[in-house]
Amino acid sequence: MSTFEIVALDPFDAPMFDAWHAAYFVAETHGREGTAAPWQLEELRVLMQQPSGRNWSAGWCGLVAGEVVTAGWLQTPLLDNLERASLSVHTVPDARRRGHGTAMLAHLEQVALDRGRMLIGAESSWGYEAGADGVGEPGPEFLRRTGYDLALSDVQRVATLPVPEEVLGRLAAEAAPHHAAYSLRSWSGRIPDELVLGWAELTASIATEAPTGGLELEPEVADVAMVREQEDVVARQGRAKYNTVALDAEGAVVAYTDLATTIHEQGRAYQWGTLVRRAHRGHRLGLAVKVANLRLLQRERPDITRLVTYNAEVNEHMIGVNEQLGFVPVARLGEYLKRLA
Numbered sequence: 001m002s003t004f005e006i007v008a009l010d011p012f013d014a015p016m017f018d019a020w021h022a023a024y025f026v027a028e029t030h031g032r033e034g035t036a037a038p039w040q041l042e043e044l045r046v047l048m049q050q051p052s053g054r055n056w057s058a059g060w061c062g063l064v065a066g067e068v069v070t071a072g073w074l075q076t077p078l079l080d081n082l083e084r085a086s087l088s089v090h091t092v093p094d095a096r097r098r099g100h101g102t103a104m105l106a107h108l109e110q111v112a113l114d115r116g117r118m119l120i121g122a123e124s125s126w127g128y129e130a131g132a133d134g135v136g137e138p139g140p141e142f143l144r145r146t147g148y149d150l151a152l153s154d155v156q157r158v159a160t161l162p163v164p165e166e167v168l169g170r171l172a173a174e175a176a177p178h179h180a181a182y183s184l185r186s187w188s189g190r191i192p193d194e195l196v197l198g199w200a201e202l203t204a205s206i207a208t209e210a211p212t213g214g215l216e217l218e219p220e221v222a223d224v225a226m227v228r229e230q231e232d233v234v235a236r237q238g239r240a241k242y243n244t245v246a247l248d249a250e251g252a253v254v255a256y257t258d259l260a261t262t263i264h265e266q267g268r269a270y271q272w273g274t275l276v277r278r279a280h281r282g283h284r285l286g287l288a289v290k291v292a293n294l295r296l297l298q299r300e301r302p303d304i305t306r307l308v309t310y311n312a313e314v315n316e317h318m319i320g321v322n323e324q325l326g327f328v329p330v331a332r333l334g335e336y337l338k339r340l341a
C-alpha cells in the first residue's frame, strides 16, 4: 500500500498548484454540484501568491504515489484575533476513509500551534435537507470525530435574478419613510476616498456585530490600507464589487452591503456583508441598502441570474429581508471551533 506524504504547497509552481486546487475543488463540490461555492483556481492562486498584511496563508499537498489526494490550507490573522487560525481539509472522494484527512488535519493543527495559535476554526458545507447538525455527512462527522464543536449554523440561500423591478420598487417605497434622515449611495468598484475610513470601521465590526454563536471572535482592526489591499486582490482575482452605504446627516457611514461577481463563474454573484450600526437600527436601513445594491447590480449586470448568500440560522431579521427578495434555502454551512490543549 502506498504511503501518504505531506509536502508544502508552492503557489508559484503551476502544476503543483493546479493539482492542489483540483483536489480541493473536486472534494468541495462532490455530491453538491448544484450548490457548492468553491474558490475558483485563479482566485485562489492570486490569494495564495500575494502576501497579505491581514492574513498569513499556506497550503499543503497530501500525496499518494505522487498524486494529490488531500489538500490542506491554513490561514492566521495578523492584525487581530491573534489566538486564532482557520483550516480546511479536502480529500478526493476515491481516497476517503483511509485516514488522510486526519493526518492532514493533525499537520495543520501543529503548524497553527507552532505559530502560537490555539483556537482553530473550520467550515464545512452540506445539503439543506441533512439538517443543522449534518449527521451522516462527511464534513460534520469528520470534524466531530477530530474534536471540533459546531459553533454557528449558517444557511446558504439563492435568489434568481432579476428580482422584478416592481418588487424592488415596492420594498424601497415601504422602507423610505423609515430612513428619511439618511441618504443612500451606491457604486461599483473601488470605495470612494471620502467613504473609505467609515467603510473600514463598519466592515471591521461585522465579524462580531453579526450573530457569532460560540465562535469567540474578537473585533477586527479597522485599517484603510487593508481595505485598499483587498480591493487590489479582488481586482486581480477577476472579481467585481457592487456596494451600497447609508450615510447619516453628518455623512458618517452607518450601514453597508456589498456583493461580488467573478469572471470565473458566469452569471453568478455572491452577497458579502450587510451591517447596520447598532445605534441606527430600526430604520429599515438593512432592507434599503440591499434593495439599492440589487438595483445597481441588475442595472449594470443584466447577465447575472443567480445571487448566493449565507446567513446564521438565528439571524431572523436578515433572513426576513432576504426572503422578501426571493431567496430560498439550498444548503448548510457549519462553522466549527476547537481549542487545542
Ligand SMILES: CC(C)(COP(=O)(O)OP(=O)(O)OC[C@H]1O[C@@H](n2cnc3c(N)ncnc32)[C@H](O)[C@@H]1OP(=O)(O)O)[C@@H](O)C(=O)NCCC(=O)NCCS
Binding pocket: 027, 028, 087, 088, 089, 090, 091, 092, 095, 096, 097, 098, 099, 100, 101, 102, 103, 122, 123, 124, 125, 136, 137, 138, 139, 140, 141, 142, 143, 145
Ligand atoms: C471531511 C473529509 C476531509 C474527510 O476526509 P478523509 O480523508 O475521508 O478523512 P479520514 O479518513 O481521516 O476520516 C476520519 C474519520 O472521520 C469520520 N468520517 C469521515 N468521513 C465520514 C463519513 N462520510 N461518514 C461518517 N464518518 C466520517 C470517521 O470517523 C472517520 O474515521 P473512520 O473512517 O475510521 O470511521 C472529506 O470527506 C472531504 O473532503 N469532505 C469535503 C470537505 C470538508 O467538509 N472538509 C472538512 C472540514 S475542513
